[in-house]
Amino acid sequence: MADLLRLTPDGLYCEAGDFHIDPWRAVERAIVTHAHGDHARRGSRRYLCSREGAGVLRLRLGPATNVTPVEYGEARTLRGVRVSLHPAGHILGSAQVRVEYGGEVWVVTGDYKTAPDPTVRSFEPVRCHTLVTECTFGSPLYRWPDAGAEFAKINAWWRANRSAGRASILMGYSLGKAQRLLGGVDPGIGPVFLHDAVATMTDAYREAGVVLPLATPVANAPLDTDWTRALVIAPPGVEGTSWMRRFRSFSTAFASGWMALRGARRRLEADMGFVISDHVDWPALLGAVRESGAERVRPTHGFTKLVARYLREQGLDAAPLETPFGSEEEGTG
Ligand SMILES: [Zn+2]
Ligand SMILES: [Zn+2]
Incomplete structure (x- = not known):
């Protein structure tokens, strides 16, 4: 069976539901994890994001942008594919995207952190079969101080x-x-x-x-x-x-x-x-992978090869999901 989500020239695409997640080109329907520039790009016809994140997304993309806000945890069905957003703990309104179809569950983390931050909704682990995780700081060199x-x-x-x-x-x-x-x-x-x-x-x-x-x-x-x-x-x-x-x-x-x-x-x-970061460090990244229960992991956005190799050594099916824009927007780390 084909992957529920796969990379196309426009970005991460769900063919069954006909939508993209954080596309880097203009598409019909974009589900946006958060309003940082490397995830939220202009020009798509319709956007879906968390209610908390809709204000900053419109600030970034322009007031006329067609944005549909949804509550965290509220499921939408797009051509039979069940889609819901869950707190990612990164910035205001940041969300993980859960995609379910034919009994298979994928989660795309977007940028996230599990450490407490009083200015955002805390990250909530979401169980899935396949986890697409960011790994901006996915190296044992990165361990955040308190x-x-x-x-x-x-x-x-x-x-x-x-x-x-x-x-x-x-x-x-x-x-x-x-x-x-x-x-x-x-x-x-x-x-x-x-x-x-x-x-x-x-x-x-x-x-x-x-x-x-x-x-x-x-x-x-x-x-x-x-x-x-x-x-x-x-x-x-x-x-x-x-x-x-x-x-x-x-x-x-x-x-x-x-x-x-x-x-x-x-x-x-x-x-x-x-050292104040809004991303997971190495131990938090591994913890999030564990808590998701995923048997397949697709690291993206950072140290993809290193993380994939490490997780394979732990017995998981892991391979990098390379994007042409692998580097973090400057200064957002
Ligand atoms: Zn970000
Ligand atoms: Zn990012």
């Missing part, structure tokens, strides 16, 4: 900058990472400001009911703002741009899973690196 301990380091860095009379510029991807950072820092240290791109996405989080500390868009800050006590959350792209000039004296930091490797920290054009 996020609480990393946030304590961020707060200590902010306090030290405040004492030295410097602004603290904390960089993280504008959708997802930035809101997790805002939710995790100690707002008692000083005022928090947001880059415009971050502020827009933060508003969408608040509209979806996520409770986050007060923060002011940099664009709304008075000219005489004292930045020396401030924490400014901004996307990685601001490094070295004229936008930074207003802060005069500042220290920069980058929050990403990539910061787990010393080499990456050294090459970084920031003063500090904090």
Whole structure:
């Protein structure tokens, strides 16, 4: 029997149900796991995503986009194929896609993490026969430290900058990472400001009911703002741009899973690196595979060969699912 899901030039396709999951070209019907650019692309005729994720998806793809929101766990039947979305714990509204047809169940994780994050719905394991799992950090080199301990380091860095009379510029991807950072820092240290791109996405989080500390868009800050006590959350792209000039004296930091490797920290054009990731690390990836109960695993999006080889050694049927866009959108790690 043909695979329920297979790769086509447009992306991962379910022939029986005639839909694509996170297609990279315009298609008739796209089921989207989350609104990051490497998963949600413009031009498809119809989109289906989680209700929580619909706001940020429309922000990314344009207000006129035809988006059908569904509740987590609510099943839709597309030409006899049962489709449902389940929390992936990655960013607001992120979902795993469960596809069931003729007694066979596939799950596509999209990007996901199993570690706790108060700004998103927690990952829920879904049983399946075949698991298509992302593996952005699918290497034994990646083991995340406790996020609480990393946030304590961020707060200590902010306090030290405040004492030295410097602004603290904390960089993280504008959708997802930035809101997790805002939710995790100690707002008692000083005022928090947001880059415009971050502020827009933060508003969408608040509209979806996520409770986050007060923060002011940099664009709304008075000219005489004292930045020396401030924490400014901004996307990685601001490094070295004229936008930074207003802060005069500042220290920069980058929050990403990539910061787990010393080499990456050294090459970084920031003063500090904090290991905060919205993806599974190696132990969490293996744990998710185990909990899914899958006997077939198709790693995609990252260290596909390494993960497939390891899982084969564990007795599973595992092979990479290679996509032409294997690399993660910059900075989302
Ligand atoms: Zn993502
Ligand atoms: Zn991704």
